[in-house]
Amino acid sequence: MNERTPARRRLRVLAAGVLLLPSAALAIGAPAAAQDANVVYSADFEDGQVGDWAPRGPVTLTVEDGALLTTGRDSDWHGPALDITGHIVAGGQYEIALRARFAEDGDGEQITVSVQRESGGETEYDSVVYQASAGADWVELSGEYSIASPAESLTLYVESPTVDASYLIDDVTITELAPPGVEEGIPSLKDVLAEDFLIGAAIDSRDIVGDYGKLLNKHFNSISAENHMKPDAIQPTEGEFTWGEADQLVEYAEANGMEIWGHTFLWHTDQTPEWWFEYPADHPNAGEPIGNSEEDRQIMRDRLESHIGAIADRYGDRIWAWDVVNEVISDNNAEVHRQSRWFEIFEGHSYIAEAFEISREQFDEAGAGDVKLFINDYGTENPGKRDNLYNLVEELLADGVPVDGVGHQTHINLHTSIQQVEDSIVKFSGLGVLQTITELDVVIGAPGEGVEFPEYEARIIEQGHYYRDLFEVFREHSDKIELVTVWGLHDGRTWQRSRETPRPLESPLLFSDQLQAKWAYWGIVDPSVLPDVPDGEDPDYARVQVPRADTAPVIDGEVDDVWSSASTVTTEVTVEGGADGAKAEVSLLWDETALYALFEVDDAALDDTSPNPYEHDSVEVFLNPGNTRTGGYGEMDGQYRVNFANLVSVGANGPDAGEITSATAVTDGGYRVELSIALAPEFAEPGVEQGLDLQVNDGADGARVAVHTWYDPTGQSWNTNANWGIAEFVEELDGAPGDGKLPVTGLGLTGGIAAAALLAAAGAVLIWVMRRRVAADWGED
DSSP: GGGGGOOOOOOOOTTTTTOOOOGGGOOOOTTTTTOOOEEEEEEEOTTTTOOTTTSSSSSSEEEETTTEEEEEOOSTOOHHHHHHHHGGTOOOOOEEEEEEOOTTTTTOEEEEEEEEEETTTTEEEEEEEEEOOSSSSEEEEEEEOOOOSSSSSEEHHHHHHSSTTOOEEEEEEEEEEOOOOTTTTOHHHHHTTTTTTTTEEEGGGGGGSSSHHHHHHHOOOOEEESTTTSSSHHOSSSSOOOOOHHHHHHHHHTTTTTTTEEEEEHHHHHHHGGGGOOOOOTTTTTTTBBBOOOHHHHHHHHHHHHHHHHHHHHHHHOOEEEEEEEEOOSSSSTTTTTTOOHHHHHTTTTTHHHHHHHHHHHHTTOOOOTTTEEEEEEEEEEEEHHHHHHHHHHHHHHHTTTOOOEEEEOOTTTSSHHHHHHHHHHHHTTTTEEEEEEEEEEEEEOOOOTTTTTTTHHHHHHHHHHHHHHHHHHHHHTTOOSSSEESSSSGGGGGGGGSSSTTTTTOSSSTTTTBBHHHHHHHHHHHGOOOOOOOOOOOOOEEEEEEOOOOOOOOSSSGGGGGSSSEEOOOOEEEEEEESSSSSEEEEEEEESSSEEEEEOOOSSSSOOSSSSSGEEEEEEEEEEEEOOOOOOOSEEEEEETTOOOOOOEOOOOTOHHHEEEEEEEEEEEEEEEEEEEOOGGGGGOHHHHHHHHEEEEEEEEEOOOOOOESOOOOTTTSSSTOOOEEEEEEEEEEESSSOOOOOSSOOOOSSSHHHHHHHHHHOOOOOOOOOOOOOOOOOO
């Protein structure tokens, strides 16, 4: 293709003219359904022996109560290790699983399971389970693993970022999986979409072997390196570049006629090694955090030039486009720019323009002037964040900064407004930049570990309808879109299952764990075969009556007498962490100008050391005036966060969201937050319903360890208004005020908070979504 952009044609037909729907596609199975499997290694330590396990670093391994205990750690990589070279065959697919917990006197919070791979004189580190949440109770950890070519040695090891934490592991198994194989008789996605845009998948070396490679080759004509081109993979130590995994993917793509998307040069997360933000070895302050002087900024520029220059020299235009900067827009719309170490060092966002200018210079010098340079971010469908990103790109272009395109990550869910996704594509087209969908997945709202999920099959069908509607929008705007990349090859490899709260049944992609086409695939290829979405009752959202205040509370952190007439609810629904995390009683009032909330938070240890406000001890209010439940965030919807020290961080607000006023006070055993959120007159009347949820974040040692809400159990309140409870404005309550109970209306809710807890146990609300467009077989909600 000229300039590595896809050809454009409007006619969409299947090459053969006939679509055959295999009978297997009609059977929807849960993830990780029964597969032919062969256990190649297991250890349960019931004999009291350490067995083949050996210390990694100067640690002590003993068996305690039938589990392997590691003590004496003083570095994060120290732990138990097992030589698995003889158990893993190149091209095979394996599941590595174990149970783990910290010793009762330990204070660790995360466990990582990795494999050290030695081959051709190079050492690589493969993550099987990365920093999974763990505590004093046993947790199940598992992940798939494969290697593309034989290795000289493979060492499985278990580690923790808490360097002095002791922990136990048990019931270790390595299982050879035998997927049922790729469905050869169905249309290839890349052929179906050939007239529209490239279709890509985010992969690593596990995805280019065996049946995984067959699936990739059949359906995709572009790849993104999920992790192997990020800063920590390319340059883990300053001046030492590791190309093995990236080279392997580039060579594979070229051999199979695929385009390659580069991801990423500049990022704010821990996948940028800490050395980037420390003085270099030849500096008088070597190893210390870098400051914000002009000299310090020059160190950062030099590092960018070296890093990007090395990549440009190695790959040139073999990789047609790169994410130059990734996730530089804040989730706090009022902040605009992410408050990262980059932002701190440069005392503003000038580093973004400099990164693009350095990238252009380095690729030009390498003779690769046609390589396209992109800015990439998530949440671009949110109106406020969209506008902030648009304004930044507009500013950069006006200043002559060489920004070629915008990447919309599009990590979304079944509630996300497709209209808002489309609005973003249309808006950025006005800037004349290229656009790509870089990291698409659509979560179905699966529950946490150990929770049954009877709605699974219905959600998978609904997901098929959602992908149908979403890709109809993409196709309508194919003249504006270069590439659509799904973030993972199949559900068994999705990152969504191993986030802060593991959700092992989450299934956001087009192909199942068994590599079979899902309804999501058929929604793109032939929507006519989609079954109807199963009927279901609209959920009994938690409801609370909110009485009118006789006089407006004074927002000063003190409890005025007027609060004695308020309704009171509690945040009892566990979204993240343990049930013993911080919670609050929340009193609610309204008047003609505002909604008022008073949080009394039970939290004995207060922490605000994280650079991320959502990881502070803090409370959040989610407000959807009029209870519209549009799916995403509407123009007036707001997310409002206040920490115990009265740091306000407004989140994913629409542009017309009301202003917040707040005050805080530290109390015996916790803290108090008093706040008001301004309301437009039409929403501040008796009988008006508001979409509402209330959240408490529990921070400790710079991390968020628990989240509790009033109602929404999905962990998606920051992204969608669809799961929030309902607040009904009334003149006065039907029942007694201020008794800590949940007042209810006569609209069918029973059990109050118990209902919300049961909802969490059942796997969240049944989804009813307002969509951008409606198919003939699926009427408006």
